[in-house]
Amino acid sequence: MKLALLQLNPTVGDLTGNAELIRQGVERSRQLGADLAVTPELALLGYPPRDLLLRPDFIHRAESAVSNLAEALANAIPAVVGTVERNPANDGRPLFNSALWLESGHIRHAFRKRLLPTYDVFDEDRYFEPTRELNLVTWGDRQLGFTICEDIWNDRDFWQHRRYAIDPVEEMARAGADVLINLSASPFSVGKPGLRSQMIGSMARKHQLPIAYVNQVGGNDDLIFDGSSFVRDRDGRTCVRGAAFDADIVLVDLDVMTGTTAEWPEEAIAELYQALVLGTRDYARKCGFRRALLGLSGGIDSAVTAAI
Numbered sequence: 001m002k003l004a005l006l007q008l009n010p011t012v013g014d015l016t017g018n019a020e021l022i023r024q025g026v027e028r029s030r031q032l033g034a035d036l037a038v039t040p041e042l043a044l045l046g047y048p049p050r051d052l053l054l055r056p057d058f059i060h061r062a063e064s065a066v067s068n069l070a071e072a073l074a075n076a077i078p079a080v081v082g083t084v085e086r087n088p089a090n091d092g093r094p095l096f097n098s099a100l101w102l103e104s105g106h107i108r109h110a111f112r113k114r115l116l117p118t119y120d121v122f123d124e125d126r127y128f129e130p131t132r133e134l135n136l137v138t139w140g141d142r143q144l145g146f147t148i149c150e151d152i153w154n155d156r157d158f159w160q161h162r163r164y165a166i167d168p169v170e171e172m173a174r175a176g177a178d179v180l181i182n183l184s185a186s187p188f189s190v191g192k193p194g195l196r197s198q199m200i201g202s203m204a205r206k207h208q209l210p211i212a213y214v215n216q217v218g219g220n221d222d223l224i225f226d227g228s229s230f231v232r233d234r235d236g237r238t239c240v241r242g243a244a245f246d247a248d249i250v251l252v253d254l255d256v257m258t259g260t261t262a263e264w265p266e267e268a269i270a271e272l273y274q275a276l277v278l279g280t281r282d283y284a285r286k287c288g289f290r291r292a293l294l295g296l297s298g299g300i301d302s303a304v305t306a307a308i
Contacts, residue, residue, distance in 0.1 A: 001140055003181070004029035004037040005250040007227045007242045009218035011286045012046035013058070015065040019044060023072050025249060026079045032251055036139065037079045040185050040216035041113075041149045042097065044069070044083040047185030047216055048223070053095060053127045059084065066100060066107070074105035080146065082183050085110060092129040099146055099183050101137065111135035113148035114168045121187060121223060124150075134168075134175055142254070145169075145177030149184040152213075158202050173207040179254060180209055185216040188226040188275050190268050193244065197230060205236035210257060217247055219282030224275045233257045245274040276308050 006025040010018040022039055029037040041047055044065060052058045066083050073079055078101060085096040097116070101109035112131035116124040135146040151168040153159075169180060186196065196213070204211045210233050217227030229242035231252045239257050242250040284292065296302040 001036070001142070001254045002032075002034045003179075003212060003231075003252050003254055004032065004034035005212060005214035005229045005231075005242065005252075006037055006039045006043070007214060007217050007229045007248040007250060008039060008043050009247050009282070010040075010043050010046035010216065011218075012049055012220050013052055014046065015044060015061055018046055019065050019069045019072075022069060022079070022081060026073055026076050029249055029251070030077045032249065034251060035077055037077060038099075038181055038183060038212070038214050039079070039081050040214050041082045041099075041183045042084070042185060043183075043216065044081055046220060047225075048121070048220070049084075050123075053084065059086065059095070066102075070102040070107060071105050073102055078103040078108070080111070080181070080183070082148070082185075085112070087129045089129075093125075093127060095128050096131060097124065097128045097148060099135075099148060109137050111137075111146040111148070113151060114166065115150040115154060115164050117150045117153075119163075122150075134172055136172060136175060136177060142178040143176050145172035145175075145180045147172075147180060147182045149182065149186060152180075152182050152200065152203065152211075155199065155203050155206070157206060158199050169203055169207065173209055177209060180207075180211045182211065182213045184213060185225060187223045188271075190272055193226055193228040193271070196228070197232075197238070200230075201232045201236035201238070204232040204234060208234045210234050210239075210254070212252065214242075214250070217243075217245065217278075219279035220286070221283065224279040226271070226275065231257070244271070245278045273308070280308055 026037045085098040097113040099111040100107050118125040154164045154167050212231045214229045216225040228244045229250045231239040240252050242248040
């Protein structure tokens with residue numbers, strides 16, 4: 001069984017454009033022989049959607065967009081797509097941060113985020129209600145466990161101080177998951193790709209479970225997402241790794257997983273340069289700017305600016 005991780009570069013709020021990126025990615029994954037495709041967190045909306053989530057018209061259009069996408073993918077392979085759902089309960093926040101399983105033109109399953117970050121650049125508790133459910137589904141002869149971004153950042157053995165009382169990864173491992181899949185929109189900072197890889201490798205070894213991690217790529221205003229998606233086998237070894245700072249499709253055969261013990265290379269200056277180039281390019285492109293005016297003084301900072 002082959003799994004495709006769609007490392008996409010969505011634009012916040014561009015539901016039509018993002019849906020087309022997903023459709024193209026799923027179709028390309030099918031051509032590559034994949035049996036299931038998975039997008040990053042909130043890929044249909046772009047991350048972070050922030051106060052667009054407070055607009056009822058936008059939520060309605062997002063619901064229509066995912067329904068249309070399901071129909072467009074009716075003859076494709078199943079796809080798990082990051083989006084939002086309304087909370088039907090009278091209590092709590094109005095929305096769930098969700099991943100919907102689209103298959104044969106319908107929404108077959110819904111997986112919802114359990115841990116909602118409210119620190120640094122994150123403010124998800126403002127918009128979303130956390131779920132208490134385990135996100136498990138049977139696919140072929142496997143039990144797949146789905147987590148969304150923050151759900152994997154709470155391992156008691158990796159972190160000295162945990163932010164949350166529960167660990168969704170630990171709970172799904174105990175419940176019989178065979179493979180864990182994480183949909184992320186994890187912003188870049190220097191050294192963070194290596195930290196993520198080490199953390200997930202540690203969890204894979206601890207629970208003896210393969211873990212697939214798919215991350216958003218691209219610049220959205222002040223945030224840059226590096227992609228760098230990967231799969232770790234049950235021994236924590238890296239099986240496959242996606243491009244850094246570029247869109248990609250990461251394909252892994254769950255029946256034949258061979259990995260390497262090599263860790264993520266630490267090239268801080270190169271990472272930082274790629275991040276600045278991507279962030280500047282996407283800021284101009286996504287805002288519709290066609291030209292820019294540079295004021296250069298002739299110093300080193302001007303040279304770096306001109307190179308970027």
